[in-house]
Amino acid sequence: MPVESESTGGEGTGLTSVDLGPADLADGELREATAAGLSLVVARTGDNYVAFETWCTHDECPLSDGWLEGEAIRCACHGALFSLVDGSALEGPAIDPIAVVTASVTTDRRVVADLSTLRS
Numbered sequence: 001m002p003v004e005s006e007s008t009g010g011e012g013t014g015l016t017s018v019d020l021g022p023a024d025l026a027d028g029e030l031r032e033a034t035a036a037g038l039s040l041v042v043a044r045t046g047d048n049y050v051a052f053e054t055w056c057t058h059d060e061c062p063l064s065d066g067w068l069e070g071e072a073i074r075c076a077c078h079g080a081l082f083s084l085v086d087g088s089a090l091e092g093p094a095i096d097p098i099a100v101v102t103a104s105v106t107t108d109r110r111v112v113a114d115l116s117t118l119r120s
């Protein structure tokens, strides 16, 4: 079930941290989330969390249907592989990168993404 997030910054603060839901994913698990109007996928890779845009840049299949391969996400539709470090397309048929954002876990076990780190 997608998680609706809320910005942790108040109006006019300029903060870009958004809550992406509880940090309760198993290693390798994916979950859809929405943050600041963006459709994102939250993933756990070992002890780290990462968030990235939902839609594959090849033909817009949801990457939430794919699976992790180390620090990369494999699209279930045609097999494109994207780096979760910089969003680049590591294997085709996709050419264009996806957007990725740095995520972290708060002391109360929430996944928080810093949208100022959005990169692709």
Ligand code: FES
Pocket: 056, 057, 058, 059, 060, 061, 075, 076, 077, 078, 079, 080, 092, 093, 094
């Ligand atoms: S839609 Fe993802 S590889 Fe084609």
